[in-house]
Amino acid sequence: MGAVIAPSILSADFARLGAEIKDVEAGGAALVHIDVMDGHFVPNITIGPAVAAAVRRVTALPVDCHLMIEEPDRYIDAFARAGADMISVHVEVCRHLERTVSAIKEAGAKAGVVLNPATPLESLREILPEADFVLLMSVNPGFGGQKLIRSVLDKARRLRATIDDAGLSTRIEIDGGVTKDNLEEVAATGVDIIVCGSAIFGSGDARGTTSAFVRRLAALATQGPRA
Numbered sequence: 001m002g003a004v005i006a007p008s009i010l011s012a013d014f015a016r017l018g019a020e021i022k023d024v025e026a027g028g029a030a031l032v033h034i035d036v037m038d039g040h041f042v043p044n045i046t047i048g049p050a051v052a053a054a055v056r057r058v059t060a061l062p063v064d065c066h067l068m069i070e071e072p073d074r075y076i077d078a079f080a081r082a083g084a085d086m087i088s089v090h091v092e093v094c095r096h097l098e099r100t101v102s103a104i105k106e107a108g109a110k111a112g113v114v115l116n117p118a119t120p121l122e123s124l125r126e127i128l129p130e131a132d133f134v135l136l137m138s139v140n141p142g143f144g145g146q147k148l149i150r151s152v153l154d155k156a157r158r159l160r161a162t163i164d165d166a167g168l169s170t171r172i173e174i175d176g177g178v179t180k181d182n183l184e185e186v187a188a189t190g191v192d193i194i195v196c197g198s199a200i201f202g203s204g205d206a207r208g209t210t211s212a213f214v215r216r217l218a219a220l221a222t223q224g225p226r227a
Contacts, residue, residue, distance in 0.1 A: 002221025003187045004030035005213050006064055007206070008175070008197035009055065010046060011145070017051075018058040020206055027210025031064045031086070033175070033195045035141075036079075038069035041093055042141045049075070049082040056083030064193075066114065066175070068141050069093070073100055080107035088112030088135045088173075091123050101130050112173065116141065117149045121159055131170055133193070134159060138186075139176030145198040148177025153189050160190030183213055187220050 007029050012020040021032060034052055039045040056063055062085040067075065072089040079087055087109045094100045097113065104111035110132040113124065117137055124134065136156055139146035156174055163170050175195035178186050186194055196213065203209040 002217050003191055003194050005200075005210060005217065006031035006033040006173070006193050006195045007200045007210060008033040008035055008195050009201075010035040011197035011201040012206075013201070017054070020201060021055060021059050023207040024200060024210045025059055025061055027207040028214035029061060029210050031062045031193065032059055033064045033066065033197075034084075035197075036065055036067050036069060036075075037141075041070045041090070042068045044143055049078040052079055052084055053082040062086060064088075064173075066112075066135060068114075073103060076100070076103050076107050076109075080104075080109050084109050086110040086112060086133065088114050088133070090114045090116065091127075092116060092119060097127050098130060101127060105132075115155075117152055121155060121162070124159075128163070128166070128170060129168060133171040133173055135173040135175060136191075137176055138174050138178070141176075145202070146177055148179075148182060148186075152176075153186065156186075156189035156191050180209075180213070183216060184220055187217055 007024040035046055037044045037046040063083055064086040065079045065084040066088050070093050087104045089100055091113055101111040112133040112135050113131045114135040136152055138148050138152040171192040173193035174191045178194055178196050179199045200206050200209045
């Protein structure tokens with residue numbers, strides 16, 4: 001199975017958010033990605049559990065909440081109650097990462113750990129077997145529309161090899177700077193979930209762009225083993 005698309009509502013038109021989500025759902029999106037920012041860990045403020053709950057009400061797709069916040073443990077239960085199926089936290093802010101990952105699972109969600117572009121894979125050594133997925137940031141988090149940091153592609157390939165060699169089922173997600181021009185190159189690294197924000201919602205045709213991305217990934221998956 002090849003990679004799937006997870007549109008990030010960070011770049012959506014919030015005046016018509018429900019319609020935007022319906023558009024990407026109709027286009028074949030596999031997840032809805034929500035970027036939660038607190039203005040401290042990253043230089044931006046976005047949304048909280050209330051919006052996550054609103055997203056949950058308008059879609060049957062899994063809701064994927066990425067917590068870019070300094071004290072994620074305080075909000076895990078709130079996002080789980082809001083309907084998050086997946087919750088990810090940054091290794092850079094979690095002092096007791098195993099406890100945080102366990103808390104996410106106990107709340108009923110899939111647990112993810114996130115690495116910023118400059119954070120080494122070595123930081124995952126002890127937690128990787130416990131994580132349901134790893135999110136690799138391919139831009140410095142905080143704002144949509146940034147250019148992909150290409151060194152993260154090699155990071156994704158190395159993580160894929162580590163997971164496969166260990167016989168783990170941990171999924172790999174990548175977020176940041178993915179466009180129609182680099183989509184196939186990103187997918188070829190072996191990631192499972194590709195987050196796209198401005199490339200989809202800034203296209204003027206979220207449904208059509210999502211559908212085009214999904215078709216390209218499906219075609220790539222039929223070409224043989226991952227690169």
